Amino acid sequence: MRGYREREPFILGAAVIVLLIALWEAVPSLVTLSRGMALFFTTPSKVAATFWRMLVNGELNRHLYVSGLEFVVGLGLAILVGLPLGLLMGRSKTLDALLDPYVNALNATPRLVFLPLLILWFGLGIWSKIMIVFAGAVFPLLINTYVGVRNVNRVLIDVVRSFCASERQIMRIVVVPNSVPYIVAGLRLAIGRAMLGVVVGEFFGAPEGLGHVIAEAASNYVVDKVFVGVLIFMGMSLVLTMSVKKIESNLTRWRPEETKTF
Amino acid sequence: MGLGAFYDQHPRLILGVASIAVLEGAWELLLTYVVAYNPFFLTKPSLIAAAFNQQIIQGKLWKDIAISSRAFALGLALAILVGIPIGAVMGWRRRVEYALDPLLTALYASPLVALAPVLIIAFGVGLTAKAALVFLLSVFPFVFNTFAGVRATDRVLINVVTSFGGKERDLYLKVILPSTLPYIVAGARLAIGRALVGILVGEFYAASEGIGFAISQFGDTYRLAEMFSGILVLCIAAVALTEALRKLERVVAPWSAEQTSR
Amino acid sequence: MIPYIRAREIGLTFRPKNREPVRAIKGLDVEVGRGEFVTLVGPSGCGKSTFLNIVLGLLRPDTGEVQIDGRRITGPGPERAMVFQEFGLLPWRTVLANVELGLELRAVPAAERHRRSLELIQMVGLTGFERHYPHELSGGMKQRVGLARALATDPEVLLMDEPFAALDAQTRDLMQTELLQIWEKSKKTVLFVTHSIEEAAYLSDRVVIISARPGRTKEIIKIDLPRPRDYEMRLTPQFNDLKLRIWETIKEELLVRAG
Numbered sequence: 001m002r003g004y005r006e007r008e009p010f011i012l013g014a015a016v017i018v019l020l021i022a023l024w025e026a027v028p029s030l031v032t033l034s035r036g037m038a039l040f041f042t043t044p045s046k047v048a049a050t051f052w053r054m055l056v057n058g059e060l061n062r063h064l065y066v067s068g069l070e071f072v073v074g075l076g077l078a079i080l081v082g083l084p085l086g087l088l089m090g091r092s093k094t095l096d097a098l099l100d101p102y103v104n105a106l107n108a109t110p111r112l113v114f115l116p117l118l119i120l121w122f123g124l125g126i127w128s129k130i131m132i133v134f135a136g137a138v139f140p141l142l143i144n145t146y147v148g149v150r151n152v153n154r155v156l157i158d159v160v161r162s163f164c165a166s167e168r169q170i171m172r173i174v175v176v177p178n179s180v181p182y183i184v185a186g187l188r189l190a191i192g193r194a195m196l197g198v199v200v201g202e203f204f205g206a207p208e209g210l211g212h213v214i215a216e217a218a219s220n221y222v223v224d225k226v227f228v229g230v231l232i233f234m235g236m237s238l239v240l241t242m243s244v245k246k247i248e249s250n251l252t253r254w255r256p257e258e259t260k261t262f
Numbered sequence: 263m264g265l266g267a268f269y270d271q272h273p274r275l276i277l278g279v280a281s282i283a284v285l286e287g288a289w290e291l292l293l294t295y296v297v298a299y300n301p302f303f304l305t306k307p308s309l310i311a312a313a314f315n316q317q318i319i320q321g322k323l324w325k326d327i328a329i330s331s332r333a334f335a336l337g338l339a340l341a342i343l344v345g346i347p348i349g350a351v352m353g354w355r356r357r358v359e360y361a362l363d364p365l366l367t368a369l370y371a372s373p374l375v376a377l378a379p380v381l382i383i384a385f386g387v388g389l390t391a392k393a394a395l396v397f398l399l400s401v402f403p404f405v406f407n408t409f410a411g412v413r414a415t416d417r418v419l420i421n422v423v424t425s426f427g428g429k430e431r432d433l434y435l436k437v438i439l440p441s442t443l444p445y446i447v448a449g450a451r452l453a454i455g456r457a458l459v460g461i462l463v464g465e466f467y468a469a470s471e472g473i474g475f476a477i478s479q480f481g482d483t484y485r486l487a488e489m490f491s492g493i494l495v496l497c498i499a500a501v502a503l504t505e506a507l508r509k510l511e512r513v514v515a516p517w518s519a520e521q522t523s524r
Numbered sequence: 525m526i527p528y529i530r531a532r533e534i535g536l537t538f539r540p541k542n543r544e545p546v547r548a549i550k551g552l553d554v555e556v557g558r559g560e561f562v563t564l565v566g567p568s569g570c571g572k573s574t575f576l577n578i579v580l581g582l583l584r585p586d587t588g589e590v591q592i593d594g595r596r597i598t599g600p601g602p603e604r605a606m607v608f609q610e611f612g613l614l615p616w617r618t619v620l621a622n623v624e625l626g627l628e629l630r631a632v633p634a635a636e637r638h639r640r641s642l643e644l645i646q647m648v649g650l651t652g653f654e655r656h657y658p659h660e661l662s663g664g665m666k667q668r669v670g671l672a673r674a675l676a677t678d679p680e681v682l683l684m685d686e687p688f689a690a691l692d693a694q695t696r697d698l699m700q701t702e703l704l705q706i707w708e709k710s711k712k713t714v715l716f717v718t719h720s721i722e723e724a725a726y727l728s729d730r731v732v733i734i735s736a737r738p739g740r741t742k743e744i745i746k747i748d749l750p751r752p753r754d755y756e757m758r759l760t761p762q763f764n765d766l767k768l769r770i771w772e773t774i775k776e777e778l779l780v781r782a783g
Binding site: 008009012013014015016017020040093094096097098099100101102104105106108109110112113114115116117119120121192195196198199200203204211214215217218219221223226227229230233234237238241 | 273274277278280281282303357359360361362363364365368371372373375376377378379380382383384455458459462463466467474477478480481482484486489493496497500501503504
């Protein structure tokens with residue numbers, strides 16, 4: 001059996017989470033809530049029960065599908081646009097200088113500000129959400145690809161050039177592999193931004209989707225349903241982020257230094 | 263100095279300015295002379311400039327900007343006051359790190375904006391709910407960057423100070439604080455983007471005033487030029503804050519100038 | 525004798541943006557016979573690495589030209605290969621894949637480049653490390669990979685840009701001895717750059733001393749020590765006299781720069 005010391009990180013971390021949940025559960029029996037508060041207050045057990053009920057009666061299926069579709073298509077578009085553009089901006093000084101003002105300004109501004117405009121242009125259906133997901137996710141991918149291309153060691157390019165490599169071979173053998181860890185780190189950031197886009201996009205007048213479930217439940221003060229939606233979003237983000245972190249740590253097989261994320 | 267020589271010295275500046283000028287010009291000319299456009303759907307730079315003049319220079323939007331700024335400042339100040347001490351203690355004491363890291367990492371990876379409806383139910387529409395949302399989104403970069411900064415403090419420097427007879431106080435003031443400060447400023451840059459998201463979501467979702475409310479209101483009433491002027495204000499504020507913090511990064515850590523580019 | 529490598533009147537000025545131009549080399553003449561081991565030494569910043577990059581074909585000189593076997597070079601070519609100072613290994617490739625790089629770019633069939641690479645890995649003493657990644661190797665092992673990679677394409681000329689500068693003193697001594705053994709077997713023409721006088725005297729047939737910037741050929745010293753050479757030879761008075769001669773010539777240049 002391993003000792004406590006080795007398992008201390010896990011034990012302490014789990015203890016805090018369990019303790020918090022237990023405390024939350026105990027609130028109604030510890031303090032008397034005012035009548036107004038009691039109406040809106042929910043406990044983890046109630047949230048879990050609601051989650052189970054919604055799962056079993058299939059109420060969630062359609063919403064999960066719509067939210068998932070928006071997420072996947074938006075993120076996919078962001079990858080299709082962000083990676084090539086990042087590569088090109090990294091290799092061409094002129095293109096970099098031409099696009100840099102836009103990339104810089106748009107990256108500093110939260111793209112959610114375009115949500116009303118996108119709703120105006122694309123309507124309340126899934127396309128306005130796909131576009132807001134795309135707008136959020138494309139910049140971390142583009143910028144990280146760019147940085148990966150830019151940070152390539154000059155000596156490595158000299159090495160392949162000394163063996164008479166063409167520009168295409170330089171790209172394939174040095175530039176692209178060098179940017180892979182940066183791109184994966186960018187993907188991790190992009191997943192967070194994409195999730196944000198789905199949530200907020202669906203808050204406003206969407207007919208379906210998990211964000212819509214949250215917003216509707218909130219306007220009817222069904223708080224445990226709100227938390228079900230929140231927890232699903234949290235769970236999905238965690239699973240996706242962990243998977244990408246796993247990929248990142250596998251990449252350290254050849255890159256011992258920590259990859260900086262931007 | 264001729265234009266050619268000026269270009270040779272500042273190619274990025276010239277290309278960037280040219281790129282913006284050409285895009286704005288083409289946009290204006292296209293909508294003025296080529297495409298007959300629907301003003302409920304599109305707008306052009308001259309109209310945006312007029313709306314910007316009316317809304318910002320003549321001050322119609324200022325009340326909204328002031329209201330948003332208050333919630334922004336309040337939430338961010340709270341995030342600094344809470345986030346930095348938590349991060350510092352996590353950095354100094356292993357046990358605290360073990361206890362808090364899983365919980366905080368999970369929360370950081372989650373789209374906490376999904377909690378916006380809950381906050382509005384709890385605090386009502388207004389300053390408190392918005393500030394709470396801003397706090398919730400922006401506290402984590404302070405926690406994790408302070409933590410990383412304290413952890414990254416060079417052990418050798420600590421030994422050097424101790425070997426010259428430095429006390430614990432000297433360690434904090436002369437070694438740990440200076441080496442953590444750049445991390446905190448970098449964290450602030452991340453936090454600002456997230457804080458702006460908080461303001462926007464809070465005001466899109468439930469508000470009767472503020473810049474986010476104004477933007478979404480302009481969208482609902484098809485006043486595109488006014489909406490773009492609102493977006494432009496937010497964009498300018500975001501870029502100005504980001505650049506100011508980048509300057510600050512160079513001031514507090516002149517020795518690590520290009521540590522994090524972009 | 526017609527020299528195998530002949531560089532005449534080489535000059536190059538760097539013109540960085542927003543800064544004063546830097547005249548790196550001016551009127552550099554170097555001649556290397558076939559199979560000869562020639563070393564360039566000089567004060568730091570004298571342009572010796574720049575010159576090597578010109579011979580490699582990565583940089584183009586403003587004046588003068590480099591001929592190899594009577595043909596003027598205009599770019600990188602299969603008869604030349606470089607061993608780089610910072611190793612220049614692709615971190616995402618294993619030792620084997622790194623050694624194969626040059627053959628791969630010459631479109632050599634997979635089986636053939638595999639066989640050839642394994643041969644060279646054995647020659648530099650890295651058998652058993654084929655599947656390792658560069659970050660798992662010590663500095664000395666990394667440079668063995670760099671050497672194997674350069675030799676894999678079987679070039680006529682081996683260019684070596686301070687290849688042992690990043691290694692600790694003992695590894696360095698060891699690598700020098702091994703390099704000499706490999707060179708004596710393969711009889712490549714070697715153009716070597718270093719700032720170590722000892723290294724220059726130990727390895728070379730001739731040492732070319734470059735002046736302070738802008739670099740030009742200051743003096744050529746013939747090292748007429750018998751071969752094969754071993755470590756003990758470094759303790760002889762003859763060796764020390766040669767070192768002293770090189771040092772005095774370089775010292776003049778260092779004083780020029782300081783004064």
